Structure formats: C-alpha cells, structure tokens
Amino acid sequence: MIKALSRFAIRYGLVPVAYGILRLYLCLVRIRSEHEEELLDYLRHGGKGIAAVWHQRILLVIRYARRFREFTPAVMISRSRDGDLIADVCRRLNFRPVRGSSSRGGREALATIIAELSVHPTAVHAVDGPRGPRGLIKAGIIRMAQLSGAPIIPVYISVNRAWTLRSWDRFLIPKPFSTIRVRWDNPIPVPAELDHALFETIRLDIEKRMRDNQGQDDRDNGWSETLF
Numbered sequence: 431m432i433k434a435l436s437r438f439a440i441r442y443g444l445v446p447v448a449y450g451i452l453r454l455y456l457c458l459v460r461i462r463s464e465h466e467e468e469l470l471d472y473l474r475h476g477g478k479g480i481a482a483v484w485h486q487r488i489l490l491v492i493r494y495a496r497r498f499r500e501f502t503p504a505v506m507i508s509r510s511r512d513g514d515l516i517a518d519v520c521r522r523l524n525f526r527p528v529r530g531s532s533s534r535g536g537r538e539a540l541a542t543i544i545a546e547l548s549v550h551p552t553a554v555h556a557v558d559g560p561r562g563p564r565g566l567i568k569a570g571i572i573r574m575a576q577l578s579g580a581p582i583i584p585v586y587i588s589v590n591r592a593w594t595l596r597s598w599d600r601f602l603i604p605k606p607f608s609t610i611r612v613r614w615d616n617p618i619p620v621p622a623e624l625d626h627a628l629f630e631t632i633r634l635d636i637e638k639r640m641r642d643n644q645g646q647d648d649r650d651n652g653w654s655e656t657l658f
Contacts (some may be wrong), residue, residue: 456493465614478580485559487587501522504546504553547578567637581617589650
C-alpha cells in the first residue's frame with residue numbers, strides 16, 4: 431500500500447502535495463526531545479557526529495528533523511524507486527541525500543558521505559536499512575565513523591501509539607495525538623585503526639546498546655510491542 435502510494439506520487443508529480451499532507455498529519459503528534467540542546471551546542475561548536483537510527487522509526491521524526499536543517503546533514507538513501515520519494519522529502523528538510531546502499535552503490539555513497547563529513551558536522555544513517563534484518567546494525571555505520579573520524583550518536587525514537595506495517599522492519603506510523611519521544615545518546619568514538627575482531631566487537635557493543643536503550647525507552651513511553 432505505502433509502496434504503491436509513493437510510486438503514484440512520483441509518477442504524477444504529487445510529491446509536494448504528499449509532503450504537505452504528511453506535515454499536516456504529523457502536526458497531530460506531540461514530540462518530546464531529550465538532550466537536544468546539548469547536541470545542538472556540541473555541533474555548533476565544531477563537534478561532528480553520525481546520528482544512528484532504526485529504519486523502522488524514520489517516519490516518526492520527519493517533522494522533528496527540521497530542527498537540524500541548519501547543519502544540512504547528509505543521509506544515505508537507496509537507489510530504489512521508494513528511495514526517490516525519500517530523497518525528495520530529505521531535500522525539503524534541507525538534508526543532503528546521498529544515493530546508495532549495501533546492495534547497490536554503497537561504496538560510492540560511503541565515500542561521498544565521508545567527504546561530506548570533512549566539511550559538514552553531521553550525517554544520518556539508518557543502521558539496519560534498507561532491507562534488514564531488523565535490529566541488526568550493519569557494518570556501514572562503523573566504517574563511516576572509522577574513516578571520517580566522526581563519532582556515532584545513537585538516537586532513540588519511541589511512540590506510545592502507532593500502526594505497524596507488515597514490512598521487513600515493521601515500519602511504524604504514529605496515530606493521531608500520539609506522543610513521540612526522541613532521546614539523544616552520548617557520542618561513541620570509533621578508532622581509525624581496527625582489525626577485524628575489534629571492528630566486530632565495536633559493532634556488537636553498539637548494537638546491544640541501541641537495542642537495550644530503545645527497548646527501555648519504548649517501555650517508558652508506553653509501547654509494549656517487541657521491536658526485535
């Protein structure tokens with residue numbers, strides 16, 4: 431259903447209309463953020479970071495993401511037709527879409543984001559996208575942090591009431607008048623020199639940290655469904 435609607439919007443040039451409707455709909459949702467001011471201060475004073483999010487939660491923060499438009503974050507987006515719609519939305523948020531994924535154009539996209547991080551403070555990455563498995567952090571974000579020198583900054587996005595789609599990630603759509611909680615974690619530095627064993631240890635440590643924290647935030651925000 432969502433795929434069919436996105437392709438229809440792209441084919442008939444209705445992306446601006448769809449985006450406007452989405453923004454209006456998300457105005458019905460309340461957003462609470464934690465540690466946002468500390469993060470903004472960090473970025474405005476020369477800090478860098480790669481925001482790490484779960485693919486399932488992307489829609490929940492479309493309206494919230496506008497608060498970071500001053501930094502024009504880079505974000506990796508697949509070269510699929512669905513990615514065309516997401517890229518258009520990102521541009522409207524003043525984000526810089528970089529097209530590529532683990533299955534197609536990933537190496538070139540990674541090099542582009544590393545170059546972007548040399549002159550811009552931040553990027554955003556869906557750690558288990560674009561095809562999953564859900565809740566498993568792929569190597570891309572570790573490599574991105576290792577080569578750019580920018581730390582990984584996990585962000586936990588929870589909602590108390592939402593519809594769950596039957597997609598690989600069980601994508602969440604917030605229900606009207608629900609509450610979304612956005613909580614920023616501390617930056618996690620990744621060393622420039624890593625052998626295979628240490629690389630995998632860091633990946634697993636960040637995966638466990640993000641899974642545990644996301645689960646706890648979901649419970650605190652009244653969401654009982656298991657994420658993973």
